[in-house]
Amino acid sequence: MNEPVILVVDDDPQVLAAIRRDLRSRYRDEYRVLSANSGVAALDTVKELKARGAALAMLISDQRMPSMLGVDVLARSREFYPIARRVLLTAYSDIEAAIRAINEAHLDHYLEKPWDPPEERLFPAIDDLLSTWQAAYQPEITGLRLIGYQWSPRSHEVKDFLTSNLIPYRWCDIERDPGTLRLLEAAGASAHELPVLILENGTVLRNPPMGQVAECLCPNTPVTHDLYELIIIGAGPAGLAAAVYGASEGMRTLLLDGRGPGGQAGTSSKIENYLGFPSGVSGSELTRRAVAQAKRFGAEILVPVSVVGLSVDGGYKRVALADGRELVARAVITATGMTYRELPAEGISDYIGAGVYYGAASTEAYSCRDCRVVVIGGGNAAGQSAVYLSRFAREVSLVVRREGLNATMSHYLIQQLAALPNVRIRHCTVAERVEGQGRLERVWLRSLVNQSLSAENVDALFIFIGTRPHSDWLPPSVLRNAKGFVLTGRDAAIAEAFPKTWKEAREPMLLETSVPGVFAAGDVRAGAMNRVASAVAEGAIAVRLVSDYLAQT
Numbered sequence: 001m002n003e004p005v006i007l008v009v010d011d012d013p014q015v016l017a018a019i020r021r022d023l024r025s026r027y028r029d030e031y032r033v034l035s036a037n038s039g040v041a042a043l044d045t046v047k048e049l050k051a052r053g054a055a056l057a058m059l060i061s062d063q064r065m066p067s068m069l070g071v072d073v074l075a076r077s078r079e080f081y082p083i084a085r086r087v088l089l090t091a092y093s094d095i096e097a098a099i100r101a102i103n104e105a106h107l108d109h110y111l112e113k114p115w116d117p118p119e120e121r122l123f124p125a126i127d128d129l130l131s132t133w134q135a136a137y138q139p140e141i142t143g144l145r146l147i148g149y150q151w152s153p154r155s156h157e158v159k160d161f162l163t164s165n166l167i168p169y170r171w172c173d174i175e176r177d178p179g180t181l182r183l184l185e186a187a188g189a190s191a192h193e194l195p196v197l198i199l200e201n202g203t204v205l206r207n208p209p210m211g212q213v214a215e216c217l218c219p220n221t222p223v224t225h226d227l228y229e230l231i232i233i234g235a236g237p238a239g240l241a242a243a244v245y246g247a248s249e250g251m252r253t254l255l256l257d258g259r260g261p262g263g264q265a266g267t268s269s270k271i272e273n274y275l276g277f278p279s280g281v282s283g284s285e286l287t288r289r290a291v292a293q294a295k296r297f298g299a300e301i302l303v304p305v306s307v308v309g310l311s312v313d314g315g316y317k318r319v320a321l322a323d324g325r326e327l328v329a330r331a332v333i334t335a336t337g338m339t340y341r342e343l344p345a346e347g348i349s350d351y352i353g354a355g356v357y358y359g360a361a362s363t364e365a366y367s368c369r370d371c372r373v374v375v376i377g378g379g380n381a382a383g384q385s386a387v388y389l390s391r392f393a394r395e396v397s398l399v400v401r402r403e404g405l406n407a408t409m410s411h412y413l414i415q416q417l418a419a420l421p422n423v424r425i426r427h428c429t430v431a432e433r434v435e436g437q438g439r440l441e442r443v444w445l446r447s448l449v450n451q452s453l454s455a456e457n458v459d460a461l462f463i464f465i466g467t468r469p470h471s472d473w474l475p476p477s478v479l480r481n482a483k484g485f486v487l488t489g490r491d492a493a494i495a496e497a498f499p500k501t502w503k504e505a506r507e508p509m510l511l512e513t514s515v516p517g518v519f520a521a522g523d524v525r526a527g528a529m530n531r532v533a534s535a536v537a538e539g540a541i542a543v544r545l546v547s548d549y550l551a552q553t
């Protein structure tokens, strides 16, 4: 129902029915004709249409109504729909007043009652008004809209969720984007209730908890089997590849993720070194394609669901979800990746989401228009984010602890950074303290060369340092190295505790952990290459090994 609307207002039910009938007879293919029986009801409808992002082409209102005069209804609707045509419906005796109103309240036309025959006394005037409206009308952006303050942690949390679930939305900054206050008012919400989500069907969510956002936007499809051959935990590149290969090999495959598909790669603005994409591919595009491919082969995808535990019961693996459900599979691939470590700078935790972001450069890049930003880290992710942010921000400082970037960053990124006039690299520097009033405003940087301390005014700080694997949810029998990365194959077999957990006559396979039938792929694995291509390769190899394992059991 995206047709533009013609709204007619009259307190007299007979007149209302007659004009609605005549308008529908002629315009119903191109316009939706709605009616209201009072000025108040009409203005409510106008606000609701605005909140839904619908187009209002024309408002026709009777002049004499008890609660509100037609001319007032028409004038007040202008705030919401400035270019909608405004027509006053009058009796002969009111024509003088109607003409005055056209001049004073800038109405477009008046129609005299009765309008019979409509072919002569109604349609020509309406045709003419609609064609001038059509010429001036620019379709509004509809769909999901998120209204909030740029530097609000809650707004960032919702943005991050939408991005990782590949849900398109329009970000409306209450302080910067003109018209946002009006949109908020039309939605019946106030600035105290931000962030506000306006769904495509007009539903308004006020400062919603993430559970409510997930429930409304990603209703969980029920799992269809009591027993899966393969459950994959983590839908980054490794998990998505495993889902494509598992399902294409005919395994009953279920893929789970705590946020949404994509993983770290999904947050990347441009992956330039993945085979087959000579001009690069955004993480979200790669994810979109992988999800479509996995589904085409019949893999089931369940998001957002966090896995909190794994237990082994004979040949069955029981996967415990945070919502209390338990899923069962014959084999499991853990592809839960890793995230960036917390920056040990004073005050940092007070500004997370309010100017301080871990990863998330692509989510927040648009909010950094004309801002000063600092990126911390010397790896590819930091370099790529600095390059991307430089397209929006006025100034980007890349803060690196080491003397150079050669040991940690790809050569092509180092060259790109060197060519950007608004990027400055600060070697041998660490962030020591952050501060601000309600949101990040300043970062104190220490030079490791002469120990000097300097303050920089910044709007946003993106952190890409050190890594932490997502492996806490695994049972102790799945052995890990000192940093928590999962041991597989030979590395697992030589671990001290291995004989206590492994009771098979055979050795663990290449990507198999210290628990038979539990495999690991991608960045969560000790010794992983931390690249999209290697994660994808490990996902595919793990499926091959799962197939061998299932054949033996």
Ligand SMILES: Cc1cc2nc3c(=O)[nH]c(=O)nc-3n(C[C@H](O)[C@H](O)[C@H](O)COP(=O)(O)OP(=O)(O)OC[C@H]3O[C@@H](n4cnc5c(N)ncnc54)[C@H](O)[C@@H]3O)c2cc1C
Pocket: 233, 234, 235, 236, 237, 238, 239, 256, 257, 258, 259, 260, 261, 262, 263, 264, 265, 266, 267, 268, 269, 270, 271, 272, 273, 274, 305, 306, 307, 308, 335, 336, 337, 338, 339, 359, 380, 381, 382, 384, 385, 470, 473, 521, 522, 523, 524, 529, 530, 531, 532, 533, 535
């Ligand atoms: C900004 C950025 C840019 C990058 N650019 C490049 C590049 O250009 N080229 C390149 O080769 N590499 C790049 N990388 C690295 C690359 O993205 C990673 O190596 C790759 O994503 C690892 O894939 P993965 O599937 O192993 O894990 P991840 O991508 O980390 O995915 C793990 C998934 O598991 C989910 N998960 C974790 N715990 C749980 C749980 N308990 N329950 C349910 N789900 C869970 C997470 O939500 C996540 O979706 C980049 C990384 C970043 C952050």
